[in-house]
Amino acid sequence: xxxxTPSLTFKRLIAAGSIAALATVGFAGCSSxxxxxxxxxxxxxxxxxxxxxxxxxxxxxxxxxxxxASAEKLGIDLTLAAGKKDGDEDSQIQAVENAIxxxxxxxxxxxxxxxxxxxxxxxxxxxxxxIALDTPPSDPKAVDITFATDNYLAGQDIGRWTAxxxxxxxxxxxxxxxxxxxxVSVDVNRDQGFLDGMGIDAADKTKNGDEAKTGTYxxxxxxxxxxxxxxxxxDGGRTAAxxxxxxxxxxxxxxxxxxxxxxxxxxxxxxxGKTDTIIVSIDGGCAGVGQxxxxxxxxxxxxxxxxxxELGVQAISDLVKSNTKPEVSPGLDFxxxxxxxVTDDPQTGVDSIDTSAASDICWG
Numbered sequence: 001x002x003x004x005t006p007s008l009t010f011k012r013l014i015a016a017g018s019i020a021a022l023a024t025v026g027f028a029g030c031s032s033x034x035x036x037x038x039x040x041x042x043x044x045x046x047x048x049x050x051x052x053x054x055x056x057x058x059x060x061x062x063x064x065x066x067x068x069a070s071a072e073k074l075g076i077d078l079t080l081a082a083g084k085k086d087g088d089e090d091s092q093i094q095a096v097e098n099a100i101x102x103x104x105x106x107x108x109x110x111x112x113x114x115x116x117x118x119x120x121x122x123x124x125x126x127x128x129x130x131i132a133l134d135t136p137p138s139d140p141k142a143v144d145i146t147f148a149t150d151n152y153l154a155g156q157d158i159g160r161w162t163a164x165x166x167x168x169x170x171x172x173x174x175x176x177x178x179x180x181x182x183x184v185s186v187d188v189n190r191d192q193g194f195l196d197g198m199g200i201d202a203a204d205k206t207k208n209g210d211e212a213k214t215g216t217y218x219x220x221x222x223x224x225x226x227x228x229x230x231x232x233x234x235d236g237g238r239t240a241a242x243x244x245x246x247x248x249x250x251x252x253x254x255x256x257x258x259x260x261x262x263x264x265x266x267x268x269x270x271x272x273g274k275t276d277t278i279i280v281s282i283d284g285g286c287a288g289v290g291q292x293x294x295x296x297x298x299x300x301x302x303x304x305x306x307x308x309x310e311l312g313v314q315a316i317s318d319l320v321k322s323n324t325k326p327e328v329s330p331g332l333d334f335x336x337x338x339x340x341x342v343t344d345d346p347q348t349g350v351d352s353i354d355t356s357a358a359s360d361i362c363w364g
Contacts, residue, residue, distance in 0.1 A: 045077055046074075046075070046076050046077060046105050046316065046317060046320050046321075047076075047077045047079065047099075047102060047103060047104035047105055048067075048071065048076050048077070048078050048079070048104060048105060048106050048107070048108065048313060048316050049078075049079040049080075049081060049095060049096075049098070049099035049104050049106075049107050049108070050063070050064060050067045050078060050079070050080055050081070050107075050108045050109075050309065050312075050313075051081045051082065051092050051095045051096065051099075051107065051108070051109040051110070052064060052080075052081075052082045052083075052109075052110050053082065053083050053086045053087070053088070053092075053110050053112050053135075053232075054082055054083050054084070054085050054086045054088070055082045056085065056086075056233065057086065057232060057233075057258070057260060058260075058285050058287060058363075059134075059258065059283055059285060059305050059363075060082065060110065060305070062285065062305050062306050062363035063110070063133065063134075063305040063306065063308060063309045064080055064309070065306065066305065066306030066307070066308075066309035066310050066363075067080075067108065067309035067310070067312070067313050068080075069310070070309065070310040070313040070314060071313050074313060074314065074317045076313055076316075076317060078313070079098075079099070079102075079104070081095035081098070082095075083112050085231065085233075086112065086178070086231050086232045086233070087112050087113060087179060087182065087231065088112055089112045089113045089115035089116050090115075091112075092109065092111070092112050092116045092119075093115070093116055093119045096109070096116070096119040096120060096122070096123050097119065099123065099128065100122065100123050100126045100128065104128055105128065105129065105316055105319075105320050106128055106129040106130065106131065106315075106316035106319070106320075107120070107123055107128055107129075107130045107131070108131050108133055108309065108312040108313070108316075109130070109131070109132055109133065109143075110132070110133050110134045110135050111132060111135050111137050111142075111184075112184075113179075113182045113184055114137070114138045114139070114182065114183070114184075115182075116137075116142075117137050117138065117139045117142035118142075120137065120142040120143060121139075121141060121142055124141075124142075124143075124144065129144050129315075129316055129319055129325075130142070130143045130144050131143060131144060131145055131146070131147060131312045131315060131316070131326075132145075132146040132147070132148070133146070133147050133148065133305070133308040133309060133312055134147075134148050134149065134186060134303075134305060134308060135148065135184060135185055135186045136148060136185045136186075136333075136334055137185070138183065138185060140333070144325075145315075145325075145326050145327075145328065145334070145335060146333075146334035146335065147308045147311050147312055147315075147326075147334070147335045147337055148186075148308065148334050148335070148336070148337060149282075149301075149303035149304070149336070149337055149338070149339050150332070150336050150339060151185070151186050151189035151190045151193065151282070152189040152190070152192065152193035152196075153193060153339055154190060154193060154282045154301035154303065154339045155189065155190040155191065155192065155193020155194040155195075155196070155197060155282065155301070156193040156194070156196055156197035157193075157197065157299075157301045157339065157341040157350070157351075158194055158197065158255070158280040158281070158282065158299055158300070158301050158341065159193065159194040159195060159196060159197020159198040159199075159255075159280075160197040160198075160347075160349075160350050161197075161280065161298070161299045161341060161343060161347050161350045161352070162194075162197070162198060162253055162255075162278055162280055162298075162299070163197065163198045163199055163217055163218045163219050164219070164347035164348065164349065164350055165278055165298065165299075165345065165347055166219050166220070166252075166253070166278070167219065168219045168220045169219075169220060169252070170220055170221045170222065170223070170252075171198070171217055171219075171220070171221070171222040171223070171252065171253050172222070172223050172225060172248060172250045172251050172252050172253065173198075173222060173223065173224050173225060173251070173253045173254075173255065174225050174226070174228070174240075174241065174244040174245075174251045174253070174254045174255070174265075175191060175208070175209070175224065175225075175226065175227040175228070175255050176227075176228055176230050176237055176240045176241065176244075176254060176255060176256040176257060176261050176262075176265055177191055177208055177209075177227050177228065177229055177230065177257055178229060178230065178231065178232050178257045178258075179229050179231070180227075180228075180229040181229075183206075183207075186257075187208065187257060188205075188206060188207070188208055190257060190282050191208045191227075191255070191257070192205045192208070194255045194280070195211060198217045198218065198222070199216075199217045199218025199219070200215065200217050200222060200224075201215070208227050209226075209227040211224060212224075223248070225244050225247055225248045225251055226243075226244055226247060228240035228241075228243050228244055230256070230257060230261040230264070232257055232258050232260060232261055233260055233261065233264070234260045234261065234263050234264040234267075235264060236261060236264060237256060237260060237261030237262060237263065237264025237265045237268075238264035238265065238267050238268045239264070239268075240261070240264075240265070241254065241264065241265035241268035241269060242268045245268060245269070245272055245274075249272070249274075251269075251274075251277065252276070252277055252278060253277070253278045253280075254269070254277055254278070254279045254280070255280055255281075256279065256280065256281040256282075257281075257282065258281060258282060258283045259281050259282075259283045259284075259285060259287065259288035259291065259297065259300060261281070262279050262280075262281035262288070262291070262296070262297050262300075263291060263296060263297075265279055266279055266291075266296045266297070278298045279296070279297050279298055280297065280298055280299050280300065281297050281299075281300045281301075282300060282301040282303065283300060283301075283302070283303060284300050284301060284302020284303055284304075284340070284342055284358060284362055284363075285362060285363055286359065286362040286363065288300050288362075289302070289342055289355050289358045289359050289362050290355075290359075292342055292343060292344060292355050292358075293344060293355040298343065298345060299341060299342065299343035299345070299352070300341075300342050300343075301339050301340070301341055301342070302339065302340045302341075302342050302353075302358055302361075302362065303337070303338070303339055304337050304338055304361075304363065305363055306363045307337050307338070308337050311326075311335070311337070340352070340353050340358070341353070342354070342355060342358040343355075
């Protein structure tokens with residue numbers, strides 16, 4: 001996978017461009033039938049199921065809202081489903097089974113974990129077109145295509161910013177990940193991208209937590225205090241931060257999987273009387289952008305879940321109506337929906353946009 005940094009102009013075009021413009025560059029004609037049953041008459045009802053990880057995270061609520069708006073515009077019969085919490089594979093598997101049973105044309109899913117993938121293969125075998133949103137599956141054969149942020153690049157962006165912000169000071173780092181009991185690509189890619197952006201040897205890039213605990217980053221010395229799971233939630237972020245603070249009260253850098261976890265970490269550090277800790281994250285929701293503006297988060301990498309959902313609904317509609325299927329972005333094995341670093345404290349050599357610009361393009 002190519003993780004070279006695209007220009008900020010390109011990243012913002014991806015974020016702010018119209019669905020039609022993106023569809024023009026991302027979808028290509030296909031004369032042969034596809035797994036979605038491309039010969040289906042356009043007059044048939046087009047059923048699509050959107051299955052997200054949870055509705056307790058604003059990221060996935062925004063994704064649902066984007067899908068609903070696009071479905072209404074295109075005349076799609078949209079079904080919404082979600083896990084009870086992040087990592088709930090069983091609820092997602094049941095939703096996939098339901099989509100197959102009712103004869104949907106396609107599934108849009110943010111996979112909760114590898115346990116869902118056999119069900120997705122079954123859906124493809126049944127003729128449904130399956131698109132992963134945000135989280136690429138571990139088995140590429142589980143889906144037809146993925147629409148997602150380049151999560152490794154997002155991690156790299158906040159890692160580079162953090163290294164520059166430290167200005168050569170020792171980095172004592174807390175890693176607040178997603179899970180400890182399963183491997184999910186978005187979790188690993190963000191974590192490993194952050195370390196790489198910091199200039200730290202990430203060892204095996206398919207694993208979290210196997211890096212050397214001490215060494216040098218691009219600006220000086222570092223110490224990794226540990227990796228703790230958060231389940232991507234505020235309470236999980238606070239508990240994880242408290243755990244790592246008990247191991248080393250000198251933590252001055254906190255990487256977080258997402259903004260709810262970041263806010264939980266902020267609360268823990270504030271309660272401990274530590275107000276100068278650098279907290280970085282990934283998501284770029286309107287609330288998260290506000291937290292950057294307020295100084296809770298130093299920098300975040302903004303992604304675009306509404307765009308992922310809109311493009312996913314559009315793709316299945318186009319596939320059924322005109323036998324046109326989406327293609328991956330050049331040099332990647334997925335369709336890149338864009339990323340931009342958001343901070344009001346720009347650092348030399350690190351492309352970024354400020355919170356004013358990010359607020360104009362954030363998701364609600």
